Amino acid sequence: xxxxxxxxxxxxxxxxxxxxxxxxxxxxxxxxxxxxxxxxxxxxxxxxxxxxxxxxxxxxxxxxxxxxxxxxxxxxxxxxxxxxxxxxxxxxxxxxxxxxxxxxxxxxxxxxxxxxxxxxxxxxxxxxxxxxxxxxxxxxxxxxxxxxxxxxxxxxxxxxxxxxxxxxxxxxxxxxxxxxxxxxxxxxxxxxxxxxxxxxxxxxxxxxxxxxxxxxxxxxxxxxxxxxxxxxxxxxxxxxxxxxxxxxxxxxxxxxxxxxxxxxxxxxxxxxxxxxxxxxxxxxxxxxxxxxxxxxxxxxxxxxxxxxxxxxxxxxxxxxxxxxxxxxxxxxxxxxxxxxxxxxx
Numbered sequence: 001x002x003x004x005x006x007x008x009x010x011x012x013x014x015x016x017x018x019x020x021x022x023x024x025x026x027x028x029x030x031x032x033x034x035x036x037x038x039x040x041x042x043x044x045x046x047x048x049x050x051x052x053x054x055x056x057x058x059x060x061x062x063x064x065x066x067x068x069x070x071x072x073x074x075x076x077x078x079x080x081x082x083x084x085x086x087x088x089x090x091x092x093x094x095x096x097x098x099x100x101x102x103x104x105x106x107x108x109x110x111x112x113x114x115x116x117x118x119x120x121x122x123x124x125x126x127x128x129x130x131x132x133x134x135x136x137x138x139x140x141x142x143x144x145x146x147x148x149x150x151x152x153x154x155x156x157x158x159x160x161x162x163x164x165x166x167x168x169x170x171x172x173x174x175x176x177x178x179x180x181x182x183x184x185x186x187x188x189x190x191x192x193x194x195x196x197x198x199x200x201x202x203x204x205x206x207x208x209x210x211x212x213x214x215x216x217x218x219x220x221x222x223x224x225x226x227x228x229x230x231x232x233x234x235x236x237x238x239x240x241x242x243x244x245x246x247x248x249x250x251x252x253x254x255x256x257x258x259x260x261x262x263x264x265x266x267x268x269x270x271x272x273x274x275x276x277x278x279x280x281x282x283x284x285x286x287x288x289x290x291x292x293x294x295x296x297x298x299x300x301x302x303x304x305x306x307x308x309x310x311x312x313x314x315x316x317x318x319x320x321x322x323x324x325x326x327x328x329x330x331x332x333x334x335x336x337x338x339x340x341x342x343x344x345x
Contacts, residue, residue: 040073040098041123042143043207045116047109048130049079049224052088054257055130059092059099061254062128067139074099075120079112109200110221110231117207117215126204129181131257132160134202141252142204145189153191154244155205155236157198158252159184166260171319179271179323181256185248192246197236202254205239213238220281227274230282237286265319272323276330277338290335297332 044062048055062074074096078085080103089101104115117125124146128134138158145156160183162168177183181199185192198204213235220231236246261267283293309321 038070038073038098040071040121042067042072042139042204043116043120043122043125044072044074044139045077045113045120045125045127046074046130047077047079047112047116047127048081048085049107049109049112050081050083050085051130052081052083052085055085055088056092057133057257058128058130059088059096061133061135061138062099063092063095064136065134065139066137067143069096069098071143072098072139073120073122075116076101077112077116078103079109080105080107108218108221108223110216110218113221113231114215114218117210120207123207124204125207125210127200127202128254129201129256132201132254133163133257134254135252138202138252138254141249145247145249145252146204146206149247151245152206153247154209154239155198155203155246156249156252157183157192157204157246158202158249158254160199160201160254160256163255163257164263165258166263169263169265171265171316173316173320175320176268176323179268179275180258180262185250187250189250190248192248194237194240196248197233197246198248200232201256202252203232209239209244210235213242217285219285220278227271228278228281229275230278234282234285237282265322268319268323269326272327273330276327276332277334278330279327280331280334280338283335293335297328297335300328300331 046055046058046062059074065072076089076099078089078101086101086103089099093099093101100119102115102119104112113127116127124143126139126142141158142156146152160181162180162182178199181201183199183202185196192198215235216231217234218231220228220234222228240246262271280293280297283296288296303324306321306324309317310325312318312321
């Protein structure tokens with residue numbers, strides 16, 4: 001018994017010692033600019049949660065950027081991961097002198113993005129998903145667009161091409177692209193018109209603009225296994241109302257990993273439900289009247305073609321109709337039975 005107790009104490013102090021060593025080895029971003037003489041033009045924010053295996057591909061993509069290293073910094077926000085994310089960061093700091101690590105204990109993608117925003121030092125900030133791989137000219141194209149397009153865009157997006165782990169499902173249709181964060185607005189760069197906006201896997205902003213807008217609403221956005229979303233849409237809509245314009249750079253592309261779990265129709269239907277719930281939350285936040293939301297909840301359901309498609313024998317048509325019904329029900333439920341806003345914590 002005494003031997004077991006003694007071994008537990010040894011293991012405890014060993015763990016504390018190793019954690020202290022790791023904390024000393026990990027380079028965290030300076031709390032203010034005076035602590036570091038570098039002055040990056042653009043900050044890349046990579047928010048991650050338990051995806052160390054995919055994170056390495058994103059960081060490899062940042063290593064090969066054509067933009068000189070001194071012109072950008074990488075802020076890696078570890079959103080309470082329980083895998084080996086921190087060890088991956090330590091390893092990559094040997095290759096990326098401009099990589100900084102931040103641990104954010106409060107779970108939530110919006111919280112993590114705001115943490116990166118608060119600590120960023122660049123004039124511009126680019127958000128890259130932890131499972132996205134940027135092309136070599138990604139940052140160079142974004143920076144050039146900000147500096148040459150007039151008037152200066154409030155935000156910039158680019159193509160998001162899918163990397164299907166198991167191949168594109170046979171039931172996939174263009175109308176479903178946004179549910180998988182897929183964007184391809186063509187080969188020509190151009191101004192985006194509402195309601196087209198950049199998606200989270202590949203979106204860049206004037207940093208001061210989104211600071212003034214209050215950043216990402218933390219009552220929205222993924223939290224662990226939750227599929228609540230639309231925080232990007234709400235921010236982009238707010239910036240547009242304030243007079244900002246978004247630009248699409250067809251050369252600033254990323255590839256976005258889509259795991260096999262997401263090619264299951266059940267995932268699509270669940271994702272669609274939470275899209276509807278998210279849209280209901282956004283309507284509440286922007287001040288749409290409850291009466292209008294009630295009417296909209298019924299209006300979304302009244303679509304005879306979609307209703308008939310639910311009985312289609314063609315899987316592509318049937319799954320699309322199920323996803324539509326699930327999205328409608330999510331909105332209806334949010335408006336009628338869950339009208340209070342989710343907690344921001």
